[in-house]
Amino acid sequence: MASLSIWEQESFYAPKDIIIVGAGLMGLWTAWELLQRNPSLRIVILEKNSTPLGASTRNAGFACFGSPTELMSDMETMGIDDMLEVVEMRYKGIEKIKQHFSDEVIGFEHCGGYECINKDSRFWPALDDRISQLNKLLKDITGHRSIFKYAGNKLPTSGLQHFDTMIENSTEAALHSGKLVQTLTQQLMAKGVTILSGFPVKEWQKDSNGFEVLSANDQSIKGTKLIFCTNAFSNSLLDSSTVEPARGQIIVTSPIPDLPMKGTFHFDEGYYYWRHLGNRILLGGGRNADFEGENTTDLNGSDIIRNTLIAFLQKHLSSSIQYSIEHSWSGIMGFTENKRPFTGYVKDGAYLAVACNGMGVALTPVIAETIASDILS
Ligand SMILES: Cc1cc2nc3c(=O)[nH]c(=O)nc-3n(C[C@H](O)[C@H](O)[C@H](O)COP(=O)(O)OP(=O)(O)OC[C@H]3O[C@@H](n4cnc5c(N)ncnc54)[C@H](O)[C@@H]3O)c2cc1C
Secondary structure (H helix, E strand, O other): OOOOOHHHHOOOOOOEEEEEEOOOHHHHHHHHHHHHHOOOOOEEEEEOOOOOOOOOOOOOOEEOOOOHHHHHHHHHHHOHHHHHHHHHHHHHHHHHHHHHOOHHHHOOEOOOEEEEEOOOOOOOOOHHHHHHHHHHHHHHHHOOOOOOEEOHHHHHHOOEOOOOEEEEEOOOEEOOHHHHHHHHHHHHHHOOOEEEEOOOEEEEEEEOOEEEEEEOOOOEEEEEEEEEOOHHHHHHHHOOOOOEEEEEEEEEEOOOOOOOOOOEEEEOOOOEEEEEEOOEEEEEEOHHHOOOOOOOOOOOOOHHHHHHHHHHHHHHEOOOOOOOEEEEEEEEEEEOOOOOOEEEEOHHHOEEEEOOOOOHHHHHHHHHHHHHHHHHO
16 A cells, blocks of 8 residues: 555554444444534544445344244243344334434334244244233233234235245334435534545454554554454454354335335244335345354355355245345345354454344444443443
């Protein structure tokens, strides 16, 4: 890289109090929370790509805290207490988003959500008991006596077919992920946060004055504290195995005149999810058709999953609905074995905050509070 001018050295590249790597939702909310606690902090966010490129701008835009069978499955793998703790964080995160932005600015739609369930689900036996157990457990978090209600009567007019019943969560919502990230970015820049895009962090050094972070194209910046919000891309950078990459793929239909369904929808323990997007349908998931193949940070999707998603639509959309597939993309999630996000100090005193396990829209606003407290304590 050409040597920096004195102007660049004293502005964009001037030493900072905090360096955050990764301009996805985790990095952005972290900067926001740090400034809430100390507005005079000098913060830079370093982003590898021209716009954030991982999960935050490539997700499905569900503002959700978990569908019934997903939570039932979480109870098995995490235990009830951990499941509830994570649900509470997600619930609070969504409330925070609602308070922070006006609906119009981030395309927030209070549309309600549903889970479709079939008789061959392993949770079908004793479903009534399981739903009422969940409702009891979630009452104190959501303030709703029955957050999940049977809504099978809505199936015949939904445009969906080959589902046996449907459970409604009227608090679930949808939003525009691009607008969310862009608006939060603009708010941070208005508060004086520097964002350096095209800064692919390669390595860093620590001495008694703090950190020096170096990019793959020989840029360098110094800061007192260093936080990695690099999600699925963290392992090679940090030489660790904290987070497993999991690719998620999405397809979007052509506009469908008089689209009957409105809302967010889930199926099969969270492995399939779809929503209205104006008068189109956005469908994502299918990762369970090829777990191994989707354990990757490669953003080029695979035909296996794309065809699985297309087949899902063909099976479950009423045959009277005509459409074609007009868009498809993929993003990379970060997962941990215990399904809990990871926050904490790692190599050489750098801090790592990653792995929202596929629900970072809801989780990042709240995890950022923990990060800010840890960093400023
Ligand atoms: C297909 C899909 C659907 C999803 N649907 C939903 C949903 O509906 N609701 C929900 O709540 N969650 C959903 N998620 C999950 C959610 O999007 C993520 O949990 C969340 O966006 C994670 O944010 P993050 O900032 O941790 O990671 P990311 O958004 O991946 O951000 C990490 C950033 O770090 C940058 N970076 C990486 N390495 C470097 C480096 N060396 N130097 C500089 N920068 C670097 C990347 O470019 C990236 O911008 C979905 C995810 C996917 C992929």
